[in-house]
Amino acid sequence: MPAPLLDINRQNAPLRDEILAAITEVVDTGAFLKGPACGRLEKAVAECCDAEHAVGCASGSDAILVALMALGVGPGDEVILPSFTFFATAGCVSRLGATPVFADILPDTFNIDPADVERRITPATKAIMPVHLFGQSADMTALAAIATEHGLDLVEDAAQAIGAAYQGRPVGAIGRVGCISFYPTKNLGGMGDGGMITTDDGELAERMRVLCDHGQAPRYHHHLVGLNSRLDTIQAAALGVKLERLGDYASARSRHAARYAEAFAGLGDTITTPVVAEGCDSVWNQYTVRVHGGRRDELQKELASKQIGSAIYYPIPLHLQACFAELGYKPGDLPESERAAEEVLSLPVFPELAAEEQASVIDAVQEFAATKDAARAA
Numbered sequence: 001m002p003a004p005l006l007d008i009n010r011q012n013a014p015l016r017d018e019i020l021a022a023i024t025e026v027v028d029t030g031a032f033l034k035g036p037a038c039g040r041l042e043k044a045v046a047e048c049c050d051a052e053h054a055v056g057c058a059s060g061s062d063a064i065l066v067a068l069m070a071l072g073v074g075p076g077d078e079v080i081l082p083s084f085t086f087f088a089t090a091g092c093v094s095r096l097g098a099t100p101v102f103a104d105i106l107p108d109t110f111n112i113d114p115a116d117v118e119r120r121i122t123p124a125t126k127a128i129m130p131v132h133l134f135g136q137s138a139d140m141t142a143l144a145a146i147a148t149e150h151g152l153d154l155v156e157d158a159a160q161a162i163g164a165a166y167q168g169r170p171v172g173a174i175g176r177v178g179c180i181s182f183y184p185t186k187n188l189g190g191m192g193d194g195g196m197i198t199t200d201d202g203e204l205a206e207r208m209r210v211l212c213d214h215g216q217a218p219r220y221h222h223h224l225v226g227l228n229s230r231l232d233t234i235q236a237a238a239l240g241v242k243l244e245r246l247g248d249y250a251s252a253r254s255r256h257a258a259r260y261a262e263a264f265a266g267l268g269d270t271i272t273t274p275v276v277a278e279g280c281d282s283v284w285n286q287y288t289v290r291v292h293g294g295r296r297d298e299l300q301k302e303l304a305s306k307q308i309g310s311a312i313y314y315p316i317p318l319h320l321q322a323c324f325a326e327l328g329y330k331p332g333d334l335p336e337s338e339r340a341a342e343e344v345l346s347l348p349v350f351p352e353l354a355a356e357e358q359a360s361v362i363d364a365v366q367e368f369a370a371t372k373d374a375a376r377a378a
């Protein structure tokens with residue numbers, strides 16, 4: 001049986017009437033920007049993240065950009081972040097004229113290695129930006145200790161992790177500020193782009209709100225150079241409908257992950273299943289295995305031949321991207337990030353994945369592992 005990596009329609013179709021009613025209300029009132037649904041969503045997301053404040057913006061990338069702008073990151077500053085992440089984490093740093101400093105990851109969780117962060121601190125370091133990759137929090141205890149000791153801001157790239165928790169505390173406001181994405185494939189996915197910035201710091205929240213509106217406060221009085229980055233009311237209305245189900249979505253993803261872990265337990269020679277670190281509640285934005293023996297692409301092909309979706313997040317670590325060549329990193333500089341890029345494969349884990357579909361993913365992976373064992377025995 002085929003199994004898609006992700007089928008967004010299965011999540012949205014049952015909510016179609018509710019979402020359309022919410023959108024219709026926006027169309028009827030004409031409050032397309034900063035409408036009531038925006039404020040409601042900000043309040044709900046702040047609550048979900050246990051943050052005092054949440055500021056809507058146009059995308060997860062803008063959330064990062066605006067958070068860094070509000071913290072005063074600019075030319076001459078360095079921001080330490082993982083190399084094994086989506087491009088936006090580093091792109092936003094560069095766009096502000098600051099320098100992304102790439103740290104390596106921990107092999108078990110794929111998240112930034114606090115010891116490597118500490119080694120890369122210089123007098124120019126301004127902030128540390130961990131990514132809660134694939135839905136699991138980074139080691140926030142260690143990172144917060146480093147940030148405090150060196151007087152650095154801790155910015156959470158929580159784009160993939162809304163609803164995840166670290167030692168019982170939701171991600172988003174554990175650090176000074178958190179950045180969330182509502183890109184359609186994220187755990188809380190909109191019908192287009194959207195993002196939100198979360199913080200306990202009221203002054204910072206106000207600065208971010210003003211920056212998102214051209215830096216004007218009041219209107220036509222610009223004390224800051226901001227940008228136009230707003231969350232559309234239509235998006236906020238649709239997201240409000242889905243936010244109520246976020247806990248159910250996470251539970252379903254978690255059940256799928258547990259089923260994979262059980263089914264793959266004996267396949268350690270072929271694949272390693274993802275590790276949930278102590279104190280972490282993952283929301284499983286991705287279920288990412290490592291494939292050993294240089295056979296990752298082979299497994300992906302095998303799955304594709306059975307119409308089973310999979311994806312490589314991410315095939316090239318950021319320190320080796322062409323656009324960062326002038327930073328001078330070479331292959332071998334961040335070995336764990338490079339090894340992950342060669343070994344990872346993400347399997348279907350979206351909430352609506354049917355049991356029979358998951359069974360066919362499991363069968364296919366088990367078969368692949370058995371072929372290898374047979375080849376070895378021969």
Ligand SMILES: *Cc1c(COP(=O)(O)O)cnc(C)c1O
Pocket residue numbers: 059060061062085086088089131157159160180181182183193194195
């Ligand atoms: C998706 C994502 C972003 C960017 O979010 P957009 O809403 O697509 O701009 C940033 N960082 C990470 C880790 C992401 O996965």
